[in-house]
Amino acid sequence: MRYTWSVAPRAAARLVSALALALAGAWGAACGDEPRTRAAAPPVYVPDASVVPDAAPAAAPFVVHVLALSDFHGALDASAASGLGGAEYLAAHVARRSTGASIFVGAGDLVGASPLASGYFHDEGAVEALSAAGLALSGLGNHELDEGLPELLRLQRGGCHPVDGCRAAATFAGARFRYLAANVRERATGETIFAPYEIRTFGPARIAFVGMTLQGTPQTTLASSVAGLDFAEEVSTMNALLPRILAEGATAIVLLLHQGSRQTGSIDACDGLSGPIADLARRLPAEVRVVVSGHSHVAYNCLLSNKIVTNSGAKGQVLTDIELRFDRASGAYTGGAARNVPVTHDVPPDPAVLAVVDRYRSLVAPIAREAVGSLAAPLRRAESLAGESALGAVVADSMLAATAAAPALADVALMNSGGLRADLPAGELTYGAAYEALPFANPLATVSLNGGELLGFLESNLSSPLQVAGMTYAYDPTAPAGARIAAADVVIGGAPLSLAGTYRVTVSAYLFDRLAIGTGKVTSGEDLDAFVTYARARSPLAPPATPRITLR
Ligand SMILES: [Zn+2]
Structure with missing residues (x-):
């Protein structure tokens, strides 16, 4: 397509820009109206005659x-x-x-x-x-x-x-x-x-x-x-x-x-x-x-x-x-x-x-159909009042199981609810269903945090409470930010969190980016693989018997 410029293109463009800027303010008030023709901005070129359909009515x-x-x-x-x-x-x-x-x-x-x-x-x-x-x-x-x-x-x-x-x-x-x-x-x-x-x-x-x-x-x-x-x-x-x-x-x-x-x-x-x-x-x-x-x-x-x-x-x-x-x-x-x-x-x-x-x-059919385990009860993303989901808890369990041994040596695992993308029904668990629940293939990372750092990370995520394994926590949503969880509200291995203690914490790479602290990082596989391995070994899977996240 060729165009014949009626004026030099750059000069014309500047003209159009200037007019548009001058008009932009006035148009701001036109929000909600049908788009209108810009009367003040003349066309800056004429098209080839050949591209204009012959018998078109002028107004169409x-x-x-x-x-x-x-x-x-x-x-x-x-x-x-x-x-x-x-x-x-x-x-x-x-x-x-x-x-x-x-x-x-x-x-x-x-x-x-x-x-x-x-x-x-x-x-x-x-x-x-x-x-x-x-x-x-x-x-x-x-x-x-x-x-x-x-x-x-x-x-x-x-x-x-x-x-x-x-x-x-x-x-x-x-x-x-x-x-x-x-x-x-x-x-x-x-x-x-x-x-x-x-x-x-x-x-x-x-x-x-x-x-x-x-x-x-x-x-x-x-x-x-x-x-x-x-x-x-x-x-x-x-x-x-x-x-x-x-x-x-x-x-x-x-x-x-x-x-x-x-x-x-x-x-x-x-x-x-x-x-x-x-x-x-x-x-x-x-x-x-x-x-x-x-x-x-x-x-x-x-x-x-x-x-x-x-x-x-x-x-x-x-x-x-x-x-x-x-x-x-x-x-x-x-x-x-x-x-x-x-x-x-x-x-x-x-x-x-x-x-x-x-x-x-x-x-994909044979891959999706493969049975990798079973569920005694549905694992859903629906959260309790305190923000715990059955799926989140069991996925965190699988992350902890995948990283508890050397070299990661995890004490606890934390999972973000946003990474859980589908509920799992009771009965046979297929690879396809597990994939729908965890589609991001997030690598796992285990790092050492002191008790204060772990407490701070839990607190800073309370708008969407972190799902946990190997620990429980309680919080007061009405307290001011920074004071919603106390060390005594976090229990790891049967004991209250020690602010000076050191804990090995497994998170997805997504959460690790947000954590941005921790030492002795060990990476180990992806969340989906950890979950599938856990299902193969521990089925039938079931929601935890007692809540891990509660309101204080
Ligand atoms: Zn997007």
């Missing part, structure tokens, strides 16, 4: 459909709870809505914390399925970095896993979609790890897609997985790119941002919005017409600060269809609207994606 806009997805999390299969989703149906809905000018894009966390069918294959299944579904571009999410940058680059470019090899086929081709990462740089080179943006041309429209993950990604990801990477603030990153993007003739910007809010209404509503996305939308430049957000796993469809702001929830159960309208002559953006649609099964599944998904389903 050129329409582009942006189909958007976030937080797919390797969900090749439909949700058992909602009956929605399934990659082959997601693809069918994408295809059905891809009439005329359209593009399918993502906003991160497409992989990571995935079900076994994708996770066992290091998410090659999700990448293949989304590629076959026609995904073109995606912003990066925090989970894309779960296994570090080299593994993410492998998913993008192809090649076999360095340890597990190619488990699903002789080779892995990599993603046909392109990740965008405007705010993630390698410290050593100063370069972004992927292109910051890509401009796609649709008839007269030139849409810049900019990809970003949340600045707080290091707080959600293992330190070892994001070592050497810098995560920049989202709005300043966008502002810095804006002149370049406008100079390249973009007539609208769609931000694929892995950050999001929550709301209380239906998937297509914007009720009681809470979280950072409204503030981000307010601070982003006016040229950003759409923010495809994610991360919160809550679907919404909002108009915020004159921007369309969407989220498709999680696991491919909802697809966002964003209609953008452009002036046929100038390519100027004239407005748009979005719709969140449930990924129902009343359409024929996409055959190409179904073939991919079926291959992974059949490969």
